[in-house]
Amino acid sequence: xxxxxxxxxxxxxxxxxxxxxxxxxxxxxxxxxxxxxxxxxxxxxxxxxxxxxxxxxxxxxxxxxxxxxxxxxxxxxxxxxxxxxxxxxxxxxxxxxxxxxxxxxxxxxxxxxxxxxxxxxxxxxxxxxxxxxxxxxxxxxxxxxxxxxxxxxxxxxxxxxxxxxxxxxxxxxxxxxxxxxxxxxxxxxxxxxxxxxxxxxxxxxxxxxxxxxxxxxxxxxxxxxxxxxxxxxxxxxxxxxxxxxxxxxxxxxxxxxxxxxxxxxxxxxxxxxxxxxxxxxxxxxxxxxxxxxxxxxxxxxxxxxxxxxxxxxxxxxxxxx
Amino acid sequence: xxxxxxxxxxxxxxxxxxxxxxxxxxxxxxxxxxxxxxxxxxxxxxxxxxxxxxxxxxxxxxxxxxxxxxxxxxxxxxxxxxxxxxxxxxxxxxxxxxxxxxxxxxxxxxxxxxxxxxxxxxxxxxxxxxxxxxxxxxxxxxxxxxxxxxxxxxxxxxxxxxxxxxxxxxxxxxxxxxxxxxxxxxxxxxxxxxxxxxxxxxxxxxxxxxxxxxxxxxxxxxxxxxxxxxxxxxxxxxxxxxxxxxxxxxxx
Numbered sequence: 397x398x399x400x401x402x403x404x405x406x407x408x409x410x411x412x413x414x415x416x417x418x419x420x421x422x423x424x425x426x427x428x429x430x431x432x433x434x435x436x437x438x439x440x441x442x443x444x445x446x447x448x449x450x451x452x453x454x455x456x457x458x459x460x461x462x463x464x465x466x467x468x469x470x471x472x473x474x475x476x477x478x479x480x481x482x483x484x485x486x487x488x489x490x491x492x493x494x495x496x497x498x499x500x501x502x503x504x505x506x507x508x509x510x511x512x513x514x515x516x517x518x519x520x521x522x523x524x525x526x527x528x529x530x531x532x533x534x535x536x537x538x539x540x541x542x543x544x545x546x547x548x549x550x551x552x553x554x555x556x557x558x559x560x561x562x563x564x565x566x567x568x569x570x571x572x573x574x575x576x577x578x579x580x581x582x583x584x585x586x587x588x589x590x591x592x593x594x595x596x597x598x599x600x601x602x603x604x605x606x607x608x609x610x611x612x613x614x615x616x617x618x619x620x621x622x623x624x625x626x627x628x629x630x631x632x633x634x635x636x637x638x639x640x641x642x643x644x645x646x647x648x649x650x651x652x653x654x655x656x657x658x659x660x661x662x663x664x665x666x667x668x669x670x671x672x673x674x675x676x677x678x679x680x681x682x683x684x685x686x687x688x689x690x691x692x693x694x695x696x697x698x699x700x701x702x703x704x705x706x707x708x709x710x711x712x713x714x715x716x717x
Numbered sequence: 718x719x720x721x722x723x724x725x726x727x728x729x730x731x732x733x734x735x736x737x738x739x740x741x742x743x744x745x746x747x748x749x750x751x752x753x754x755x756x757x758x759x760x761x762x763x764x765x766x767x768x769x770x771x772x773x774x775x776x777x778x779x780x781x782x783x784x785x786x787x788x789x790x791x792x793x794x795x796x797x798x799x800x801x802x803x804x805x806x807x808x809x810x811x812x813x814x815x816x817x818x819x820x821x822x823x824x825x826x827x828x829x830x831x832x833x834x835x836x837x838x839x840x841x842x843x844x845x846x847x848x849x850x851x852x853x854x855x856x857x858x859x860x861x862x863x864x865x866x867x868x869x870x871x872x873x874x875x876x877x878x879x880x881x882x883x884x885x886x887x888x889x890x891x892x893x894x895x896x897x898x899x900x901x902x903x904x905x906x907x908x909x910x911x912x913x914x915x916x917x918x919x920x921x922x923x924x925x926x927x928x929x930x931x932x933x934x935x936x937x938x939x940x941x942x943x944x945x946x947x948x949x950x951x952x953x954x955x956x957x958x959x960x961x962x963x964x965x966x967x968x969x
Contacts, residue, residue, distance in 0.1 A: 454829060462822045
């Protein structure tokens with residue numbers, strides 16, 4: 397990403413689609429890659445893997461707890477299992493199994509949650525996942541990632557397969573704005589600065605990276621240079637980049653499609669408190685469930701647009717010492 | 718061990734002794750000197766609170782990470798003999814367990830993995846009759862036959878007692894064998910203290926193709942110690958000094 401050329405939204409494939417395609421590529425390269433799903437393969441896109449490798453795909457029915465356990469067992473047998481469901485079901489119904497079989501039991505399990513956040517849209521709150529980043533980060537030893545676009549998802553799903561240990565990856569339902577070129581390098585735990593700036597830093601992940609870039613562009617007209625960091629890995633957190641941003645820009649806004657309780661924001665705040673304390677603001681969902689609607693309508697109504705990020709920037713700058 | 722620890726689960730350990738002895742000392746293809754042997758059979762103690770019997774059997778087998786002379790450190794700070802099986806301390810354990818209901822799912826995953834690799838390994842998961850009140854057991858029960866995991870054997874330690882009392886009074890699980898049959902498992906009912914019956918059931922399970930086997934083992938909680946037998950008190954209570962002396966006398 398060249399420095400601060402004006403960002404324009406160009407929609408690419410959904411991150412779940414990128415996951416599904418990448419899983420097939422991985423399957424071709426490594427016979428130990430297997431997939432487990434719970435009656436949502438046509439939505440999580442593990443269906444691509446199932447079609448090409450039917451013997452290495454295991455349908456567990458609508459039974460997420462067992463799905464996670466079976467996945468862990470496959471990992472214990474030396475396989476690299478990718479277990480997929482909607483984030484809300486994988487994490488909430490499989491949390492205990494991830495804790496015992498993958499975190500405590502230290503298995504090489506990869507859990508991919510799709511349809512994350514409120515941008516699943518019309519299905520409404522029972523299918524919306526707003527808590528899973530916080531829950532995933534509380535699983536000891538888990539790597540937790542939330543890629544922003546197709547290129548990020550492809551690279552991070554590959555990184556997850558190569559990494560020896562439990563991983564949770566958050567992906568989404570709607571088409572995702574393209575942030576990166578195909579040649580961008582990604583590393584677990586290493587954030588990416590996608591816009592330069594010295595006045596304030598916006599730290600975001602997932603769909604909010606695009607909104608942060610739009611906000612950064614809009615703020616330029618007001619003479620505000622906003623740095624934007626894609627914190628694609630929430631755990632382990634890139635404390636070095638956060639500490640530097642706090643020291644160099646003196647104000648931080650965190651933006652995420654997640655409850656502000658327990659998500660990226662609180663983790664960044666902890667790192668800021670421990671490195672270079674500075675003023676912070678948080679863009680996210682504030683202790684409430686959303687509703688049915690089109691994804692764009694929901695992001696707008698629930699305060700997750702560039703406009704909301706820019707407002708938080710102005711607010712934090714007013715508090716900046 | 719449990720006496721020294723002053724806490725633990727003697728009843729559910731004693732009900733499982735013969736099955737674990739038969740599996741480890743005779744039936745399973747394992748090598749205590751080479752615990753990571755990829756083709757080994759694997760045992761998961763889903764009823765993790767019966768850890769003392771598993772530790773004792775593994776120590777007797779001579780696993781390097783289950784020293785016999787440390788068995789009395791059960792549940793003590795720094796001991797490898799944690800209150801429930803923990804692979805961080807004993808890597809030779811196949812799984813960390815203790816939260817009930819999870820072992821069978823892992824055994825099925827292990828079975829599917831072994832099948833993909835064409836390995837002869839067989840997977841054994843033992844759980845309690847109280848434990849099967851957990852919903853995940855029935856998710857796993859549905860999936861085993863569907864996924865044709867015929868290298869998996871579920872063993873129910875049917876001792877009739879759980880922490881709060883008799884299973885029939887807490888949440889009845891009978892008719893147990895009928896339930897497993899209905900879910901598509903080849904189901905065998907045996908006396909879980911009869912070595913010959915246990916071996917015959919394991920052989921029958923191995924000869925059964927296309928679907929997994931469930932062995933419903935009728936057992937006696939606290940088996941071998943008169944005052945512990947069928948006594949819910951000894952699900953999760955260590956014996957006192959007097960009881961310990963009496964128990965050792967009866968077991969010797």
